[in-house]
Amino acid sequence: MSGIVPFTDNYRDISNPNGFQFEFHCERCGNGYRSAFQRDVVTTGQGLLRSVGSIFGGVLQEVGNAASELTMNRGTNSSAKDRALAKAVEEIRPLFIQCHGCAQWVCREMCWNERAGQCAQCSPLSDQELTRLQSEARTQQLRDKLASTDLTRGVDLTATPGRACDGCGARLAPGAKFCSECGTSVTQATACTSCGTELAPGVHFCAQCGTKVA
Numbered sequence: 001m002s003g004i005v006p007f008t009d010n011y012r013d014i015s016n017p018n019g020f021q022f023e024f025h026c027e028r029c030g031n032g033y034r035s036a037f038q039r040d041v042v043t044t045g046q047g048l049l050r051s052v053g054s055i056f057g058g059v060l061q062e063v064g065n066a067a068s069e070l071t072m073n074r075g076t077n078s079s080a081k082d083r084a085l086a087k088a089v090e091e092i093r094p095l096f097i098q099c100h101g102c103a104q105w106v107c108r109e110m111c112w113n114e115r116a117g118q119c120a121q122c123s124p125l126s127d128q129e130l131t132r133l134q135s136e137a138r139t140q141q142l143r144d145k146l147a148s149t150d151l152t153r154g155v156d157l158t159a160t161p162g163r164a165c166d167g168c169g170a171r172l173a174p175g176a177k178f179c180s181e182c183g184t185s186v187t188q189a190t191a192c193t194s195c196g197t198e199l200a201p202g203v204h205f206c207a208q209c210g211t212k213v214a
Contacts, residue, residue, distance in 0.1 A: 010096075010105045011088075020084030024092045026107035028121055033095055035088035040080055 010032075012023045019039040025032030096105050097112055101122035106112055116123035124132075163172045167184030177186050190199045194211035204213050 008105055013085075015081065015084070020081055020088070022085060022088045022092075024088075024096065026096070026111055027104040028106045028111040028119055031107055031110060033092050035091050038084045038087065040084075 008024075010025050010027050012025075014021050014023055014034075019037055021037045022035045023032055024035070095108060097108055098105050099112075099119035099122055101118045104119060104121075106119040106121075111120045113120050113123045113125055120128070163186075164170065165172055165179040165182065165184055165186070167179060168182040170179055170181040172179060172186060178184065179186060190213070191197065192199055192206040192209060192211055193214070195206060195209040197206055197208040199206060199213060205211065206213065
């Protein structure tokens with residue numbers, strides 16, 4: 001094939017030494033299609049040369065080795081690959097369409113708004129957009145209702161959190177003499193009469209201000 005080969009940036013070359021194949025994906029949703037595998041007849045012939053060469057050796061083996069080098073070096077400028085890409089583009093083209101709003105290639109099945117003549121990103125589908133907006137509104141209304149709901153009813157916000165049990169760490173009820181979880185005796189804490197610092201049992205002076213404990 002001569003002349004230019006049309007291509008886009010939304011495809012991936014997954015060809016292998018035996019032939020050509022390409023994957024095309026939607027630039028909006030990422031879904032895509034894989035073109036049919038096109039066996040490279042030149043590679044197949046080279047494979048036969050290598051097989052014959054390995055049996056008979058000599059000149060035929062040298063020809064087979066040269067064929068292997070050609071296969072490895074054919075690269076992206078191979079005329080065979082150009083033909084295969086052009087064929088794959090024509091095969092997959094009906095499944096995609098380019099949006100004139102954002103220039104992206106999108107799949108017709110999921111991401112094309114036929115009525116608007118644009119992709120679903122530039123011109124969202126009305127039913128999908130309505131569902132999305134309803135979901136956003138529902139979430140916002142839940143936030144508003146929750147913000148105006150009293151979730152602290154019955155909670156004493158001025159109460160000082162209770163002490164932890166020295167034995168098991170459970171939170172002790174105010175004024176408790178024993179832990180309700182493990183039964184450990186609760187030593188009643190005292191506070192410094194001068195600065196209010198909680199005093200450890202048996203101390204004679206406050207560690208913060210030095211006041212003598214009565």
